[in-house]
Amino acid sequence: MFGKNAREIPEEKLDRLATEIVRAAACRGDEEAESVASSPFLYTRVAARIEERRRAQGDEGWLAALAVAWRAVPAMALVAALASALLLWFGVSGATGAQSQSGFEAISDTRGTGVVSTVLSDTGSLSREEVLQIVVYRDELESHK
Amino acid sequence: MRRQKSQPVETVDALQPHEEESDDALVRRVRAGDESAFERLFERHRARVGRVAARFFPRREAVEEIVQETFVKAYFALDTYAGAHAASFAAWLSQIAVNLCYDELRRQRRRPQHAETNITEEEAQQLGARLDRALSTESNVESDLVSRDLAAKLLARLDAEDRLVLTLLDAEGHSVAEIAELTGWSQSKVKVRAHRARAHLRRVLRKYL
Numbered sequence: 001m002f003g004k005n006a007r008e009i010p011e012e013k014l015d016r017l018a019t020e021i022v023r024a025a026a027c028r029g030d031e032e033a034e035s036v037a038s039s040p041f042l043y044t045r046v047a048a049r050i051e052e053r054r055r056a057q058g059d060e061g062w063l064a065a066l067a068v069a070w071r072a073v074p075a076m077a078l079v080a081a082l083a084s085a086l087l088l089w090f091g092v093s094g095a096t097g098a099q100s101q102s103g104f105e106a107i108s109d110t111r112g113t114g115v116v117s118t119v120l121s122d123t124g125s126l127s128r129e130e131v132l133q134i135v136v137y138r139d140e141l142e143s144h145k
Numbered sequence: 146m147r148r149q150k151s152q153p154v155e156t157v158d159a160l161q162p163h164e165e166e167s168d169d170a171l172v173r174r175v176r177a178g179d180e181s182a183f184e185r186l187f188e189r190h191r192a193r194v195g196r197v198a199a200r201f202f203p204r205r206e207a208v209e210e211i212v213q214e215t216f217v218k219a220y221f222a223l224d225t226y227a228g229a230h231a232a233s234f235a236a237w238l239s240q241i242a243v244n245l246c247y248d249e250l251r252r253q254r255r256r257p258q259h260a261e262t263n264i265t266e267e268e269a270q271q272l273g274a275r276l277d278r279a280l281s282t283e284s285n286v287e288s289d290l291v292s293r294d295l296a297a298k299l300l301a302r303l304d305a306e307d308r309l310v311l312t313l314l315d316a317e318g319h320s321v322a323e324i325a326e327l328t329g330w331s332q333s334k335v336k337v338r339a340h341r342a343r344a345h346l347r348r349v350l351r352k353y354l
Contacts, residue, residue, distance in 0.1 A: 009354060011347060017272075018346040019315045024296035026200040028315035033195030037206050043187050046216045047180075053217060 168234035175223055187216055190238050197242040201250060201308070203297060211249065215242040236326070243309070243327045250305035269353040270296045284334050302349045307342035314339055 036042070126134075166174075166182075168189070175180035191212055198211035218228075218241050226237050272295065298350045300308050313327065321339070325332045 009351065014347045014350050015343060017350060018311075019344060021296045021346070021350075022298050022311045022315040024293055025203075025300050026312060032191055033199045033208070036195040036199070036205065036212055039209065042191065042209065042212065043184055046187060046213050046220075049213060049217050050220050053221070085199070137250075 172223060172226060172234060175220075183220060186234070190235060191216070193235060194238060194242045197239055197317075198246060200312050201246045203293060207249070211242060211245050214245055218245070240327050240329070241325075243313070244329075247305055247328070250308055254305055267329050268292075268298070271295065272299075272350070273354050299346070299349055299353075303342060303345055306338055307345055310335060310338045311342045311346065 166185075170187065171182040171186050175186070191246055194212050194215045195208055198208040198215075202208055202211065215238065222241070226234065271292070300311075303311070310324065310330070312326045314321075319327065321332050321335045324335045326332070328335070330338070
């Protein structure tokens with residue numbers, strides 16, 4: 001189909017044809033340019049485009065700030081998580097430390113006549129109310145029998 | 146449209162009446178916040194920018210797009226234009242226009258419809274007949290026109306850089322030094338590109354002859 005005469009064509013002739021082709025592609029250039037130049041609203045469109053781009057640049061400032069904030073969210077979340085973990089860790093270990101330091105707490109009873117009875121009671125053990133409840137419950141069971 | 150810098154404009158106005166104002170003076174006024182000066186620059190140079198764009202693109206819309214975008218880019222880059230620079234305002238504007246044309250050529254090469262520019266056998270015969278006339282006579286080959294559509298289809302087979310260099314050399318008649326200044330390439334790159342572009346176009350032509 002194509003390319004049958006290709007080998008016999010001298011380069012010089014091909015170059016001349018190539019030049020002609022390049023010029024042919026651009027030959028209506030001046031006409032196009034003149035018609036574009038005579039377009040009455042061209043500057044209005046340029047001005048509108050400038051305004052639009054300026055506005056976009058203004059919006060870009062906000063968008064850039066939002067983008068920075070958005071990028072900071074994971075870092076801030078990580079810091080918050082670390083802070084919470086540390087708070088929990090020290091809170092728990094602090095509480096257990098305090099408990100282990102004084103495994104017993106002093107229960108003061110000032111109801112006696114000038115006598116302060118101090119009972120050392122293990123904090124893990126039953127309270128007085130619970131002991132009373134158990135005693136009462138046991139008495140009730142025995143009375144039923 | 147309003148420029149953010151606002152300095153007194155009256156001093157420049159008083160010194161130079163509008164009719165005699167140079168491009169550099171108008172640029173100074175635009176920088177000072179006078180938008181009408183930019184409109185004057187536009188009126189003065191739009192035909193030149195249009196001519197540059199029309200060398201590369203046959204469609205009116207494409208030419209208009211390049212013209213508009215050139216002036217928009219120029220407006221936002223006015224602070225980088227130094228009046229005392231070796232390039233005049235016109236040359237500076239042409240640089241922007243040529244670079245935009247180059248970008249558009251590259252975009253066109255990437256578009257899928259680019260592949261649709263097939264050359265028919267009839268068009269190949271037209272090309273062959275044209276070459277036969279050139280071979281048989283020593284007449285001025287350039288006086289007879291290859292159809293613009295066919296020329297555009299053939300050039301569409303070239304890389305954007307090849308097409309840019311050939312158009313600037315053969316259609317615009319620029320020298321290597323001028324093309325180097327317009328494109329920002331070195332002169333040796335322009336020469337190498339031109340050599341390769343010619344070889345590429347010869348290969349394309351051989352394929353269809």
